[in-house]
Amino acid sequence: MRVNSDVEFVILNRDESLYQEALDLRFNLFFEPANLPRDVLFDDNETRSTHLTLTQDGALLAYLRLTEASDKHFQLSQMVVTPKHQGKGLGRRLVTEAIQYLRARSATDVTLSARLHAIRLYTSVGFVVSGDVYLSKRTGVEHINMHLKIK
Template identity: 30%
Template sequence: MELTFIETSHPLYPAELELRFQVLRAPLGFDRSSVKFPFDAESLHLVAVDEGNVIGCVLFHPEGAHTGRLFQMAVEPSRQKTGLGAQLVRALEKALVARGFQEVTLHARAHVAGFYERLGYEVHGEPFVEVGIPHLHMRRRL
């Protein structure tokens, strides 16, 4: 298994989109068109690849010189709870520090906020609803 950054022109990008759809959107009843963000091309895409298959991903969109938002974190269901998600987040954070970023924010689905808290993220602000489900604002200084 390897972690690698890809761009939207990379041959693995369609597989990343499919993973994001299957894990994050299909369970909520959304169609495939909902998985692509207008700022995908300007975002960092870190994927976990095993035997040519994308088994995990996490994206980051810069929102200032030193801050930005982690989004679209997805791990293939059979690989969840194996540490792969934490590995993806830590590798992304390491790359962000090297690029001069100092803070990461995110919108965590409420039922997975504990995952991010274990990685040092803190809840701030009030809970809110996004894509029809409860979310929390979270952030972490790098």
């Protein structure tokens, strides 16, 4: 089942309530299962990143964070979809919107560290694997680096 087309792509400000919801979602799905403290969310990239979401009728559906690592090179991280909306194509749609956002800003490439179950999603929009599987230092979950050249 796909979500209706009235889904909206939104760039969040950190003072919005949706940003707080995104923080809660990220913590609940990524860090709480690893028994990490909530302050793990506030790494060096949090305040200098762009926070992108998909919403429907004002409700958060999906989130990701983009950080400029160097001139025109970005890192995509913390991509998450609300549990009740997973499997409906929202992750792919949000990543596609993020690529368009980066293309409009003349970005040259974007990298990410994917959980292994998400490799198919990222390859479906053009990312390629660039490295070996490794364990996240924070969560102990297996990840792999991926890369996309933006044309």
